[in-house]
Amino acid sequence: MRLVTFKYAEKLGVHLGALREDGAVLDLAAADPALQGGNMPAFIAGGTAALEHARSAMAKAPVAQGAALCAPIPRPPKNVFCVGKNYHEHAKEFAGSGFDGGAKDVVPPFPVVFSKPHTSIIAPGEKILSALDPTGGLDYEGELAVVIGRRGRGIGKAEAMQHVFGYTIVNDVTARHLQKRHSQWVLGKGLDTFCPMGPAILTADAVPDPKALRLTAHVNGEKRQDALVADLIFDIPALIEAISAGITLEPGDVIATGTPVGVGIGFTPPRFLKAGDVVRIEVTGIGVLENPVA
Numbered sequence: 001m002r003l004v005t006f007k008y009a010e011k012l013g014v015h016l017g018a019l020r021e022d023g024a025v026l027d028l029a030a031a032d033p034a035l036q037g038g039n040m041p042a043f044i045a046g047g048t049a050a051l052e053h054a055r056s057a058m059a060k061a062p063v064a065q066g067a068a069l070c071a072p073i074p075r076p077p078k079n080v081f082c083v084g085k086n087y088h089e090h091a092k093e094f095a096g097s098g099f100d101g102g103a104k105d106v107v108p109p110f111p112v113v114f115s116k117p118h119t120s121i122i123a124p125g126e127k128i129l130s131a132l133d134p135t136g137g138l139d140y141e142g143e144l145a146v147v148i149g150r151r152g153r154g155i156g157k158a159e160a161m162q163h164v165f166g167y168t169i170v171n172d173v174t175a176r177h178l179q180k181r182h183s184q185w186v187l188g189k190g191l192d193t194f195c196p197m198g199p200a201i202l203t204a205d206a207v208p209d210p211k212a213l214r215l216t217a218h219v220n221g222e223k224r225q226d227a228l229v230a231d232l233i234f235d236i237p238a239l240i241e242a243i244s245a246g247i248t249l250e251p252g253d254v255i256a257t258g259t260p261v262g263v264g265i266g267f268t269p270p271r272f273l274k275a276g277d278v279v280r281i282e283v284t285g286i287g288v289l290e291n292p293v294a
Contacts, residue, residue: 124199
């Protein structure tokens with residue numbers, strides 16, 4: 001099941017929906033009043049009972065005419081957790097780019113974790129604002145993101161996948177010169193509009209093996225990234241274990257797992273984004289996240 005958050009042009013608030021294979025959005029709350037409210041983290045916290053309501057509602061839910069997709073979780077309980085240098089070939093690419101700030105290890109010995117504020121999150125189709133990066137070093141990073149379903153702290157690898165609700169797509173948009181200038185990455189990666197997310201959350205029961213998921217990213221129709229999630233340096237259980245060691249993870253928290261080789265700084269010269277470009281990221285089963293650069 002692919003769950004979405006959407007809005008109507010003529011109605012206030014956001015709504016909970018499901019995305020059909022043909023791209024139509026189903027209004028789940030119209031079929032089941034228990035699903036009203038549109039608060040995705042609250043729905044996720046409802047666990048198995050909430051999912052059963054959603055599955056039952058899909059059979060009778062009407063198509064939401066004129067629906068506009070929002071980010072599936074427009075405001076997670078915390079900042080979006082992000083992971084840097086988590087594919088082997090991208091770690092090498094980043095180390096050789098001159099933007100790594102003099103890091104000693106090409107492949108990090110532990111996960112490199114940073115965050116993006118909720119104000120950076122935008123919906124599929126919304127514009128990435130290039131003017132917010134005055135340095136002209138705008139870059140894309142297609143990533144699989146994990147959505148947490150069960151609260152926990154000190155989660156071990158063995159039980160980590162039991163805390164996963166599902167998966168979505170994140171574009172970890174980055175101002176490369178700001179990232180390098182400030183050493184810490186928040187100011188290079190956390191600017192408004194720098195976290196496109198969506199189009200949907202693919203529930204974990206529909207993903208027997210997340211390592212088999214394939215991520216591709218295109219810029220203006222040209223393929224730039226293509227990798228299997230199996231290529232992660234630190235896999236999903238390792239990331240959940242590392243983050244939850246001292247931080248409580250809550251339903252609706254989002255962990256972007258890192259980007260593969262093929263980002264703009266990996267080219268000589270770098271191929272930065274500019275106004276008019278379109279970034280399209282796709283992950284098996286989840287769908288397509290596409291955003292223009294303005």
